[in-house]
Amino acid sequence: xxxxxxxxxxxxxxxxxxxxxxxxxxxxxxxxxxxxxxxxxxxxxxxxxxxxxxxxxxxxxxxxxxxxxxxxxxxxxxxxxxxxxxxxxxxxxxxxxxxxxxxxxxxxxxxxxxxxxxxxxxxxxxxxxxxxxxxxxxxxxxxxxxxxxxxxxxxxxxxxxxxxxxxxxxxxxxxxxxxxxxxxxxxxxxxxxxxxxxxxxxxxxxxxxxxxxxxxxxxxxxxxxxxxxxxxxxxxxxxxxxxxxxxxxxxxxxxxxxxxxxxxxxxxxxxxxxxxxxxxxxxxxxxxxxxxxxxxxxxxxxxxxxxxxxxxxxxxxxxxxxxxxxxxxxxxxxxxxxxxxxxxxxxxxxxxxxxxxxxxxxxxxxxxxxxxxxxxxxxxxxxx
Numbered sequence: 001x002x003x004x005x006x007x008x009x010x011x012x013x014x015x016x017x018x019x020x021x022x023x024x025x026x027x028x029x030x031x032x033x034x035x036x037x038x039x040x041x042x043x044x045x046x047x048x049x050x051x052x053x054x055x056x057x058x059x060x061x062x063x064x065x066x067x068x069x070x071x072x073x074x075x076x077x078x079x080x081x082x083x084x085x086x087x088x089x090x091x092x093x094x095x096x097x098x099x100x101x102x103x104x105x106x107x108x109x110x111x112x113x114x115x116x117x118x119x120x121x122x123x124x125x126x127x128x129x130x131x132x133x134x135x136x137x138x139x140x141x142x143x144x145x146x147x148x149x150x151x152x153x154x155x156x157x158x159x160x161x162x163x164x165x166x167x168x169x170x171x172x173x174x175x176x177x178x179x180x181x182x183x184x185x186x187x188x189x190x191x192x193x194x195x196x197x198x199x200x201x202x203x204x205x206x207x208x209x210x211x212x213x214x215x216x217x218x219x220x221x222x223x224x225x226x227x228x229x230x231x232x233x234x235x236x237x238x239x240x241x242x243x244x245x246x247x248x249x250x251x252x253x254x255x256x257x258x259x260x261x262x263x264x265x266x267x268x269x270x271x272x273x274x275x276x277x278x279x280x281x282x283x284x285x286x287x288x289x290x291x292x293x294x295x296x297x298x299x300x301x302x303x304x305x306x307x308x309x310x311x312x313x314x315x316x317x318x319x320x321x322x323x324x325x326x327x328x329x330x331x332x333x334x335x336x337x338x339x340x341x342x343x344x345x346x347x348x349x350x351x352x353x354x355x356x357x358x359x360x361x362x363x364x365x366x367x368x369x370x371x372x373x374x375x376x377x378x379x380x381x382x383x384x
Contacts, residue, residue, distance in 0.1 A: 005320040006048040006116055008109040008127035009033055013050070016102040016129070018094045023265060024143040028301060028308040029128050031338070035309040038331040039324075041317050048116065050109030050129065053151065058107060060154040061147055061179055066138040067100070070145060074099035087140035103145035106130055110148040110297055111155055117250065117293050118159040124286070124294045124319045128312055131254045131299030133173040134200060142171060142199060149254060149297055150179040153186060156250055156295075164248035164290070165189065166239065168231075168278060169256025169299045170266040172203030172219070176254075182213040187246045187382070191234055193259070193268055194221035205376040215381035218242055220372060223365045224267035227358060228274040230366040231259065235278060237373050242382045243289045251286040255279075256299030257311035261356040265302045269359075271351035275311040276326070279318035294319065305338055310349050326350050 014026045036042045058067055069086050073079065077097035079089030089095050096102075106129045113125030133149050134142030153163050153176070165180075167173035167190040180186035195201040209217035220234055243251075257275060259268035286294035296315060301308040310330070317324045328349045339345050346355075359365070377383045 004122045005046060005124040006113060006122045006126070007036070007042055007046050007316060008048045008050055008113050008125060009129065010049050010105070012105055013129040015098055016106060018096055018143070022094070023302045025304050028304040029298070031305055032128055032309040032312045034337070035313050035331070035334050036316055038334050039313065039317075041313065041320065041322065046320065048112055048125065050105050050112055050127070052101060052104045053107035053111055057111060057151060057155070058104065058146055061137065061150045062135075063138045070103065071100040074101065086138060092143060093140040093145065099145060103132070106132060107146050107148040107151050110152040110295070113295050114152040114155050117295055118156055118161060123292045124296070126296040126316055126319055128298040130297030131169070131256060133167060133169065133254050133299060134171070134175045136175050136178060141175065144175065147175045147179065149252065150176050152295065153180065153252060156252070157185060161249040162247065163187070163250055163252055164243055164246055165252045165254070166282065167192070167254040167256070168235065168259070169254055170258040170263070170268050171198060171256070171300055172200055172221075173254055174200045174202045177203075177207070177217055180213065181209055181217060182211045184212040184216055186213075187216045187218070187242060187248060189218040189238060189242055191220045191222060191231070191238065193224060193226075193266055197224055197267060205372060205379055208380050216246065218376070218380055218382060220376055222268065222372075223368045225269050225359055225362070225365050226259070226369060227269045227356065227362060227365070228271055228277075230369050231268070231270050231274055232277055233366070234369055234373055235281060238376070238383065239281065239285055243285055245382045248290050250293040250295065251282065251290045252295045252297075253282050254297055254299045255312070255315050256301055257308055258300035258302055260301075260303060260307045260311065262303040262307050263301065269356050271356045272307065272310050272314060272349065273351050273353065273355070276314050276324065276350045279315045280323065283318050306346060310346065313349060324349050
């Protein structure tokens with residue numbers, strides 16, 4: 001029934017594991033599900049198991065030669081001389097056994113959510129195992145083998161839906177942007193740490209699309225040490241005007257949570273309070289502009305236990321219409337299972353104000369972000 005929110009997950013997602021010490025550790029997914037259940041936020045009717053995407057579906061975005069290489073490397077579990085030509089066998093994307101099947105399951109999970117929304121069987125869906133936004137047509141990148149987001153957007157376009165994609169991962173959503181850079185019916189919006197300091201080094205305000213897609217790409221690179229207030233101000237400054245002028249039928253969001261101050265791979269400084277506010281803003285935007293149709297995926301987040309489960313629980317609670325109270329404590333059962341007495345877990349799901357201590361130069365950082373937003377308004381037709 002429309003109005004239903006679906007949570008896409010299977011323990012089989014644990015197979016997407018590069019090496020034991022790789023930062024993209026799938027245990028963060030299991031711990032998120034554990035926390036969601038501990039809080040009583042997941043009914044059996046809300047669970048949607050993923051499926052393996054078919055070859056025809058993966059080829060909506062990726063080249064046949066690339067998929068053949070992924071399948072062969074996954075069969076052997078070892079890198080070959082040609083692996084590096086496809087971004088595989090690298091430090092970021094090492095080869096592992098069953099690689100094709102693990103990546104195809106992430107794609108199938110996002111497609112399952114997209115199909116349920118497109119058919120009217122659900123209004124919202126969240127695939128925590130998705131969000132692999134860096135994968136290119138013939139290239140793995142940034143821990144991403146197949147680009148589930150781009151594949152799902154292609155499926156939604158085939159269903160006749162005009163798509164707005166919003167990405168708040170700390171890393172630029174370059175693979176999704178590349179797939180739709182010329183498409184006038186797909187709006188891509190990415191707010192991310194500036195490529196001057198962070199992989200993949202792209203996502204500048206001047207990147208606004210080409211040909212028929214000119215004006216349907218929006219990038220807002222943020223200064224290192226951007227905090228809750230500035231990130232939220234930038235999101236507000238972009239989201240409403242872009243969606244109002246574009247007129248989407250469905251909202252797709254990549255909810256990477258590596259902008260948190262505790263994340264070991266990035267330089268932004270938000271708290272889970274930002275994610276609480278951002279989730280509410282995106283939810284409202286879906287209803288204001290897309291008749292409520294909202295597909296969400298996970299993405300980055302490398303503080304595996306202290307941040308990812310809390311932030312994605314906040315998003316899921318918002319999607320199902322039962323927002324986490326601002327004063328909700330981290331459940332004792334979750335704490336007892338995971339807490340290290342020498343490194344206590346956060347006491348609250350939503351970080352209280354002041355959890356992230358402001359820097360002396362915070363005003364300067366915010367001012368630079370505002371200057372970037374002003375520049376974006378001059379070069380991007382949707383925001384002019």
